[in-house]
Amino acid sequence: MSSSADLTPNQMQAVDHFRGPLLVLAGPGSGKTRVITRRIARLIERGVNPREILAITFTNKAADEMGERVKELVPQGRVWVSTFHRFCARLLRSRAEIVGLGANFSIFDTTDQRQLLREVLRDLNIDAVHFSPNKVAHRISNAKNNLQSAADVARSFDDAVGNHLDAVVSRVYPVYQRRLMESNAVDFDDLLLHVVKLLSENPELRHSLDERYRYVLVDEYQDTNPAQYRIVAALSQDFPNLCVTGDPDQSIYGWRGARIDNILRFESDYPSAVVVRLEENFRSTQQILKTADSLIAHNVLRKQKRLVTDNPDGEPVELVVYRDGEHEADEIARDMRRQVEAGERAWSDFGILYRVNALSREIEFALLRHRVPYQIASGVEFYERAEIKDTLAYLKLISNPADRIAFLRVVNTPRRGIGKTSIAKLVDWAERSGVSLVEAAGRVSEIPGLPKKAGASLKKFAELIADCRQAIDEPVDSQLARVLERTGYLKQWQGSDSEQDQQRLANVQELRTAAQQFDDARADEATLEGFLETVSLVSSGDNLDNSAGCVTLMTLHAAKGLEFPVVYLVGLEHNLIPHERALRTEDNRELEEERRLLFVGITRAQDRLFLTQTQSRNFRGRRLTTIPSEFVSELKIKWSERTESDWPTDTDFESNDSGDIDDWGADNSSAPSRLRRTKPPSDRAETPAKRSGFSAGMLVRHPQYGIGTVIRVSGPARKQTVTVGFEDAQEAKTFVSDHCPLQPVGTR
DNA sequence: TCTTAAAGGGTTTTT
């Protein structure tokens, strides 16, 4: 089955290694994923029970893809491939009671966490302006990443005289943690932490899990944090058939607690470890590799490593300087269009990478103007929307009535005439009676001083939740439908002409589609908590579609593990990469992580790599003159400066402004870039070309929803809306045509 | 109680 003809000797060695610890140091593009997949297949061929194999990847998408590929190689091999967080969530569900949780615990996302912290800060009379929930949350997360409990933090604060924020954190952390437990909830860090606790305090359980997962594979090991390190170690004690893969030069998550040391000390952790180096690169041209190599060589805290390839020399890497962000974005869009129209490339060949999400906006606008189809990595964005959070809060409350954050979110949403003061009374009474908020709401008659109307509403609310709980074993979508029906949640927007309201309806519908898909995929195992878990743990690139036929936009972090024939790496500027925050610390390690991040970006490219920077950039509403990134001087590349003088002035462009958009691609003399004196992008979008851009029957692509057909175009010229039916959605969605990310697509 | 308006504050990267 798994022939070895297509593997190098080193790859073969890693694939063929059977028992005992294995470290695979894999440079970028060295076929690491293929090696892991093949190795899993090989283990199964050798008679290892697939159940005994646990593979940990960095994103859900990577996990799904790896699972698929293993199944292709070994059809009967159903291996558990998962992210750390998902693995821990599943494990914790089955042993929740050991750590004092219920099996139906909620997973708090950052918003929930902030909300809870806000509450705690208020209760402790801590000034939330000076000590923002955000800052405190970060500090607590840091502590948790370092396996520090609330008691540990308090102790270390006693030992050393901490600063003000630490003093606050040492008070807040224990209360925050207690409230989490009272809500039967965990935050992201807790998922790992509880499992660490579970494993370290229950030797017999640890042993049985170690035995159950005899073969553990961890990808991107350089990005594991202390908690993850402990979990892996605990599962590889009695059966140390642990295979970790990674590349110290691609360690880019130090800021969230990852320890590059974990991979560096693997050999001393496991003295019998076999080490395999994959240094041959199959991805990039020599030019690209040379660029990457010259950059990463500047890192001092680093093990020397070779990057070699038999690939062609390729075109030189280019650094292009543009006037400003809009110029940069427009030229990239135009450049891509030219290549696609010349038949040299497909849209999906392009990746556009940036250091900070904020840079995506200008690029998106440009891609819209130039009718370039694109998708953007944005896992969480959808689930952050108020209407989605509200809807999910109902489901969370049904699943876990102790969830106070969910309760507080929806108790008066939609409006039930339950005001702040009533809620305060309820919360107070519940606190003193030691019951959940839902239970308190069901016992309003016992609460003194509650207005009649509010009391009645609360009672009804409690009954609603109780009724829905009766049906908790139904398919998730049925439960969702019931919630929407019984709460009348959608009524507030139905029949509204407002585009925003229609969008909200569409989003909720989208959530229903997700629920239906979950029901279908999991069949009998489709539990409500499982669904909530799935949506809580989406990761950044999960929404990307390899076969979407469009350009892909994402951060450098999200790009790890991916590759593109052509990469545009934008914003190579001082304070952007390296980011100003890394520059401020004077900590060389942070600067080196920035360098690694750029290294990751560069090594995503297969054939062509364009690095771009601007002379000035709009930032926080201000136009700032930029300074080139210090990393640029470390690269061996060709400069191709297209500065102001090479381009027509904005007045030249102004006269051409109302021209048809399609001319832009053909007419090279009309620079699309312009200075801020001219009209802002939102005005520009209202050119006749754009307004008439959609017509009924047209095929379009949306970065989130996929391919759809335009059903209707309506509304006054300036606020024209377009209604689109998508393949995967039940109902049509409506967009404002001037601002929507819809791309016309030819045929499909 | 709820809606609307103004001001203020914060921004890396993500599970």
Next chain:
DNA sequence: CCCTTTAAGA
């Protein structure tokens, strides 16, 4: 620039 939180009015 964008989002959130807060203040004033209906």
